[in-house]
Amino acid sequence: MYCRNCGKEINEKAVLCVHCGKSTGVPIGNENNNVKNANDEASVGLLVLSVLFPIIGFIIGAVCISIGAMNAGKKYIKFAAVSFGICFLISFIWYLLWTGNTYGF
Numbered sequence: 001m002y003c004r005n006c007g008k009e010i011n012e013k014a015v016l017c018v019h020c021g022k023s024t025g026v027p028i029g030n031e032n033n034n035v036k037n038a039n040d041e042a043s044v045g046l047l048v049l050s051v052l053f054p055i056i057g058f059i060i061g062a063v064c065i066s067i068g069a070m071n072a073g074k075k076y077i078k079f080a081a082v083s084f085g086i087c088f089l090i091s092f093i094w095y096l097l098w099t100g101n102t103y104g105f
């Protein structure tokens with residue numbers, strides 16, 4: 001196509017004329033790109049949260065094992081391990097419920 005300002009030949013998809021620098025009036029397509037980016041960002045956000053929740057569960061589990069160890073003493077490390085297991089299960093179920101709600105299962 002040709003520039004509307006200077007009349008020189010330019011690329012069909014060019015947004016700005018390479019000769020005079022004026023806008024060619026070609027739509028940049030920002031709307032489509034923005035929608036796509038917004039969806040991508042939302043997906044990334046969900047992915048990050050999906051990864052964060054098990055980590056939070058693990059931290060909760062680690063806190064539980066500490067509390068279990070403090071309460072029961074080192075002789076009863078099994079109790080701590082059970083506490084960790086229970087806490088981890090609860091956080092994992094919580095995580096599953098959370099992702100289930102998010103994706104509308």
Ligand SMILES: [Zn+2]
Pocket residue numbers: 003004005006007008017018019020021022
């Ligand atoms: Zn031009």
